[in-house]
Amino acid sequence: MNRATSFVRSFSSAKPVSKYDAVIIGGGHNGLTAAAYLAKAGKKVCVLERRHILGGAAVTEEIIPGFKFSRASYVLSLLRPTVIEELKLKEHGLRYHLREPHSFTPIRNTKESLLLGSNMKENQVELARFSKKDAENYPRYEHMIARIAQAVEGLMDDEPVPMHKPFNKSLKEFYHLYKRVRGIGVENAVEFYELMTAPIAKVMEKWFENPALQATIATDGVIGFAASPYDLGTGYVLLHHVMGGLDGRTGTWGYVFGGMGAVSQAIASAARSAGAELYTEQEVSSILVEKGQARGVKLSSGMEIHADLVFSNCTPKVTFCDLLEESHLPIDYLHSIKQIDYTSPVTKINVALKELPNFVARPHHGSQAAPHHQTTIHMNGESMQLIHEGCNDYRQGKWSTHPVMEMTLPSSVDDTLVKGSGHVCLLFTQYTPYKPAEGPWTDEMKERYARHVFSEIDAYAPNFSSSIVGYEVLTPPTLEATFNLTGGNIFHGSMTLDQLYFARPVNKGANYSTPIKSLFLCGSGTHPGGGVTGAPGRLSALAALKKH
Numbered sequence: 001m002n003r004a005t006s007f008v009r010s011f012s013s014a015k016p017v018s019k020y021d022a023v024i025i026g027g028g029h030n031g032l033t034a035a036a037y038l039a040k041a042g043k044k045v046c047v048l049e050r051r052h053i054l055g056g057a058a059v060t061e062e063i064i065p066g067f068k069f070s071r072a073s074y075v076l077s078l079l080r081p082t083v084i085e086e087l088k089l090k091e092h093g094l095r096y097h098l099r100e101p102h103s104f105t106p107i108r109n110t111k112e113s114l115l116l117g118s119n120m121k122e123n124q125v126e127l128a129r130f131s132k133k134d135a136e137n138y139p140r141y142e143h144m145i146a147r148i149a150q151a152v153e154g155l156m157d158d159e160p161v162p163m164h165k166p167f168n169k170s171l172k173e174f175y176h177l178y179k180r181v182r183g184i185g186v187e188n189a190v191e192f193y194e195l196m197t198a199p200i201a202k203v204m205e206k207w208f209e210n211p212a213l214q215a216t217i218a219t220d221g222v223i224g225f226a227a228s229p230y231d232l233g234t235g236y237v238l239l240h241h242v243m244g245g246l247d248g249r250t251g252t253w254g255y256v257f258g259g260m261g262a263v264s265q266a267i268a269s270a271a272r273s274a275g276a277e278l279y280t281e282q283e284v285s286s287i288l289v290e291k292g293q294a295r296g297v298k299l300s301s302g303m304e305i306h307a308d309l310v311f312s313n314c315t316p317k318v319t320f321c322d323l324l325e326e327s328h329l330p331i332d333y334l335h336s337i338k339q340i341d342y343t344s345p346v347t348k349i350n351v352a353l354k355e356l357p358n359f360v361a362r363p364h365h366g367s368q369a370a371p372h373h374q375t376t377i378h379m380n381g382e383s384m385q386l387i388h389e390g391c392n393d394y395r396q397g398k399w400s401t402h403p404v405m406e407m408t409l410p411s412s413v414d415d416t417l418v419k420g421s422g423h424v425c426l427l428f429t430q431y432t433p434y435k436p437a438e439g440p441w442t443d444e445m446k447e448r449y450a451r452h453v454f455s456e457i458d459a460y461a462p463n464f465s466s467s468i469v470g471y472e473v474l475t476p477p478t479l480e481a482t483f484n485l486t487g488g489n490i491f492h493g494s495m496t497l498d499q500l501y502f503a504r505p506v507n508k509g510a511n512y513s514t515p516i517k518s519l520f521l522c523g524s525g526t527h528p529g530g531g532v533t534g535a536p537g538r539l540s541a542l543a544a545l546k547k548h
Helices: 006-011 029-040 081-086 120-128 132-157 167-184 186-197 200-207 211-221 234-242 261-273 316-322 331-338 384-395 443-458 476-483 535-547
Strands: 019-025 045-048 060-064 067-070 096-098 103-106 113-116 254-256 277-279 284-290 293-299 304-312 347-353 376-379 404-408 423-430 468-474 519-521
Touching (some): 019 029, 029 045, 029 304, 029 535, 060 261, 060 468, 067 423, 081 535, 103 211, 113 120, 113 211, 120 132, 132 167, 132 186, 132 234, 132 535, 167 186, 186 200, 200 211, 211 234, 211 376, 211 384, 284 304, 304 535, 347 443, 404 443, 443 468, 468 476, 519 535
Parallel strands (some): 019 045, 019 304, 045 277, 103 376, 304 519
Antiparallel strands (some): 096 254, 103 113, 284 293, 347 468, 376 404, 404 423
């Protein structure tokens, strides 16, 4: 593998000193965000990243010579506008392409497909080929989901209401919460309740007839989630994925020029310009605690770095079970931490291609990317039943016979990702078990799974396998080992209703503080959860600054 070296030269040339106001464990995008806010407030800040590159799961790396990949996270939408504005990320180099159209669903063994974008009239023409009713309902559905998303997304910028406090002490916070969500409106209250409580399959069947349209939308309810569209909780996961947007356009997703590592670069630049010190290849082995208060960290090299404030961008499991002695924590709190569900069905495959996939459902000629190449391409998404069957395979300890696959081709709009000809292809696939029934993942098993996925893609785009230059397979255990993601879970913990808002990570730890004084959580295991949002980093820094 050809390692990305720009961060190595920029951030590893010096060593941290022994004392800071704040030390941050983990240089993922949330850790960098926390560093930027703390440094802007005048704190002397140090970020310690164990890998050779900053960014956590939001990194760009040259895995195959000449091909640069957004190695884990791969598209942008959820990054909070307030973070972009307050840290002036565009001035620090953040640039992105707003995808248009949005999604492409080829239908297997036919020449039919769904291509959807922001032009509602064009969407209705496309949908009317399958169902006039769907064409009529689609604008109503989009209006409903946008209204709910716009009302609820403001909660991503606020610390959760502290449910463990006496009600009279939380009354003001509850009123603020009410003001945030009242924009849902009476007319959408029933839909909101249904979205929060019903399986996403039930919601889709209520609105639409076409199985491919149902499944295309429902996929957002199971992405990164070890669940079938017929399971409870899938409605919120869908809502979480549509709560973002770019440049004021709700639900819009984009490709970052330079890959997702450019997001981390921009945040790192903002942090450094405010005075933060950022270091790679500095692994933290433990958090130093004295008389119930965090006093700093110890590195695997043996060096101790002392600080008045310690922030962990790691998962709650890594923070409390790997970096701390259990004796430092209350028994009931530790028990709650150990109950967090990190189950993940995701395997990411990064593929270097000689040429663009040529889809049977929408053939193209020449090397120029067509509009459908610039979208999220959904395969094995012809029906919710097909997705459900894939989940059932997973529950038996097998990978899906027909895995749910999201393909993106960022090089179709960003030619800086490839040196010479060819394309970068990112495959987000599920369902794959952490521990397959046949035994632990081996290189041979990874190879078999990759070939299985490629053969499935060949059913839609017959030239795919023959165009492969090289690839890597990131199974749940590989995601865990590479990015320190417990269970391989991309959200730092499942986005289930019992692990959200005032219960994330646990109900007495949703305000970013911990039972250990001066120790704060700033990763996606806290509110508002996973995705490249920057919100946990911002909110944790602001919470700490209120107290210190």
